Amino acid sequence: MSNSFAVEFKNVTKAFGEVQAVRDLNFSIQTGQLVTLLGPSGCGKTTTLRLIAGLEMVTEGQVYIGDNDVTKLPATERDVSMVFQSYALFPHMTVMQNVSYGLTMSSLPKPEVHEKAQTGLELVGLSGYGDRLPSELSGGQQQRVAVARALVLEPEVLLFDEPLSNLDAKLRRRVREEIRELQQELGLTTVYVTHDQEEALAVSDRIIVMNEAVIAQEGAPRQLYEEPVNLFVSDFIGDANLVKSTILDIDGSHANVDIRGIRIQLPHRGLTPGESMVAIRPQSILLKQSGTEDGIPGTILKASYLGDHLEYTVECALGELFVIDNQIQTQQPPGTNVSITFRPYGVSLIPES
Amino acid sequence: MTTPSFSPETTPGFPGIFSKDNLNLKLWLGIAWLGFLILPWYAAYDGFWSFIWVTDGYPTFDEYSPGILQITMHDRWWLWPVALFLLLPLSALSWSKTDPRYALTLLFSGGLGFAFTLSQGFILGLHGWGWEFLGDVFGPTEQKQFGMGYGALLVCGGFLFMFTQGLAARGAIKGDVFVCGSIGFCIVLVAIFVFFPVGRILINSLQDDEGNYVFSLFLEKITSHSIWGLDCFSSNLSCGVAWNSLLMGVLVGLATTVLGLAFALLVTRTGMQAKGFVRTASLLPIITPPFVIGLALILLFGRAGAVNVFLEWAFGIPPSRWLYGLTGILIAQILAFTPIAFLVLIGVVEAVSPSMEEASQTLRASRWQTFWTVSLPLMRPGLANAFLLGFIESLADFGNPLVLGGQYEVLSTQIFFAIVGAQGDPGMAAVLAIVLLMFTLTAFYAQRRWLGKKSYATVTGKGDAGVHVRLPKRVAWMAYLTAAPFLIMSLVVYGMIIFGGFVETWGYKHNFTLKHYIAEFSLHWSEQYGLLWEGAAWNSFWTTLQISAISAPLTAGLGLLTAYILVRQKFWGKDIFEFLTMLSFAIPGTVIGVGYILAFNVPPIEITGTGVILVVCFIFRNMPTGIRAGIAAMSQLDPSLDEASLTLGAKSFTTLRRVLLPLLRPALVAALVFSFVRAMTAISAVIFLVSADYDMATSYILGRVEFGDYGLAIAYSSVLILVMLAAIGLIQLAVGKRELGRRESFEF
């Protein structure tokens, strides 16, 4: 029995007493890919990660790493390394000792341990820092030591639990790119937990969106953004305005949809004629001067200037809409009457509504 | 790279005997077989370290034969199942850990093997049936057996760890073999050495002299007038021992708490000089055998004491016996136990978050109001703990009531006399022990109820920049006034302890002499025999050192291991386990002493009269402190440190050793020092367990006191205090400081 998946979950449930932290989880991760677990706080991301690492044991179901059923195997015996949110660097050991720790545990000969650890430190750009204590490094440097410590073991799977949440916005961007580069260079299978959707979109090969202990949707970043399967995903990944619509008829792969008088063609995504919901990205809503076109009439309630774009809240028959406008030269004051139309992209039917 | 041992699909062929797979199982199976085939099954030899059996008829002699020969040569056929349960798990060696049969076989043979081996020991004893009713059911038996020896010990250990490995293979405790084993180990030990002796007391109190269960007799004893009588209210007779003890415990608990609080406040919240001095001085009574303070008090205030002699000389006031009785006990115990309250309270007083006090002040409360409405209520857990400790220590204290009690009888001394006294009534001792246990457990329960579920956590882990509010003037004065007499008294008492050893006969002849030291500790060099340890104290001195040195690391180790289990692991029944470990803290030493002689002077675990029982007793008496220290320290360490180590491929034992232990050094020092010092100074449980071969310093000194050799006793005590000071220094040197980052505010 062989499969090409590095990690596979089969019907995994984990309960803490009454609370089910994850429920009936099924997914598989291909070797060499970076997969992100994304979801709101408390949805079970960390639990899933810890189940892979063996720091929690499943209540039901099976976990496979490579070809092996590791369901009952303790963390020590799984070929998995983890980078913790708090870094978890051993405060009484130097950077070098920290990075060598796992290598020593696999009883490699001393020179080899040193050499590998040195390479690991170089990889994260900290080669001169071996003799320092973790407390003598900046937050970002500590984070890179934690990564090096996990990397040098060349594990079958590398796990990251919100590795960037302690860093400032600029550093986050840089470090996440570094992690992605390293991961691709070394071809490491990586599972990455975050609740920052932008981070997830930026680094992942695939994203698993979780909500309330189950998987809401799984797919490539673009797929999740453009074809969210339900209201939750559409709203969680990027902002979305959810509005009622009617599918008039199905025409090949497309459906003719009516949104308050506006007719557009959208991929039907398995839906049949009748009532349905549509998600509209704020960038895909166009505000024209009222009366110029046959759009939906509306009134601007709020307008704010954010440097590179304008944000509006618009009242109309569809309810309140959130709109992003990149034309920053002309800001419409609240109270202005406008006419609303949609761009041909960034609008999609939601199958599970 | 790690070398993970995955399921058989990836490991070609079955694991060989010498492969690293199932190393643990092989180890314990090997040990168990060694115990069964080679080592003597019974403990018929005297002493754990006595090896006369090697040359004295082993292996064929009945008393020294290993298990296998006991079955085949000596007709002890009921040991056959042991062999069976040892054979079964051999098949597990060829299966991988993930194979369900592996776990099942180990659970089955380990669990049943352990249960069987232990119960056969209880069923058949030195004089045939272990319980009367078995004789009634099965008829009389000719068979008998001794207590369990090395062989049985190893086999039981083997079964236990096979069972826990079976559990781990089923995925219990995240499949961690070491942690599963540790939990099993701790549970079994606590059950045998805490639960079992206490249970024996309960059973014993229900029995009459012939061993029949007579409940009415129990009722009669436990409600007897000598325990609960209230004559002191109606006449000038004394009240029952229970009331006496209760009064003493409550008074001492209250006094030590108030004094401890006064000192803690003075040290942390005032500009008082000499803070370091108070802190160090507070350690002194802890390294003093408790009754030594009573002794010094006699030398001061007794009939022939310094004060009385002076009063008579100066004012012609005749000496009186006012010291003997409740007054004397109270003074001695307050002097002895206040430092414990101080140490508990100082941590709590320091931990009250300054920002809460500052918040209160910004809400327009005065310093006086802030103290009463915020600071003091936040110290509630500390106050409750300090009171509980003082109360239990006082009830359990044996030396001071014996030395100073006079006509004032308390439970701890009455228990002792019921066992060793002329009438020799162990049943009565058991009943008294139950009364004592009831008091302490009630206090324990009341404390928990009082604290309730409210959160008193004030150390939030966030940096607190605030400064503690100075004490309001009134409170500061109250504290000074409370503390000063105590300090003066302590200084005088310790002066006495130093000088008392150098005086011929206190109260009569005050010339300087070294004769007490010479009598106890003289060395003699003779051409013929070399160095001779002539002094009378050497024997008990070396025994005490040896026993304390053996038990201290074991106590600290077991305490920290238990703390690790309680803080870091989750398992079914953890609450009960925690309660049991706490229980041994709430049981007075006297009760433990009685329980131990009742439980361990008959097979299957027959260790009275050996050094082992002393070591074991110290371990379980002092472990709770190690646990507390460990829990406090470990809760401050982020669990992701251990998890990181685990995911890096280190086993949990390695993690404990390389990651946690270095960070726990302060707790380790505390646990080591405390258990060493407690072993050196303990008396209440020890007095029941010493034997001619294993006499302890404290019981030896107490013997001297009973003969009125105060000079000798005091001299010996001051030597003990010096030795303990040296040992504390050594321990600190050996364990070293915690190496942390140089940055002061450290964030994990």
Ligand SMILES: Nc1ncnc2c1ncn2[C@@H]1O[C@H](COP(=O)(O)OP(=O)(O)OP(=O)(O)O)[C@@H](O)[C@H]1O
């Ligand atoms: N040890 C535990 N005991 C009880 N409940 C737990 C435990 N660990 C997690 N849970 C619960 O399981 C659920 C999922 O927790 P988890 O830590 O996986 O969330 P998360 O997705 O990582 O959230 P966050 O983004 O806030 O880190 C939560 O409801 C949490 O309260």
Ligand SMILES: [Mg+2]
């Ligand atoms: Mg989390």
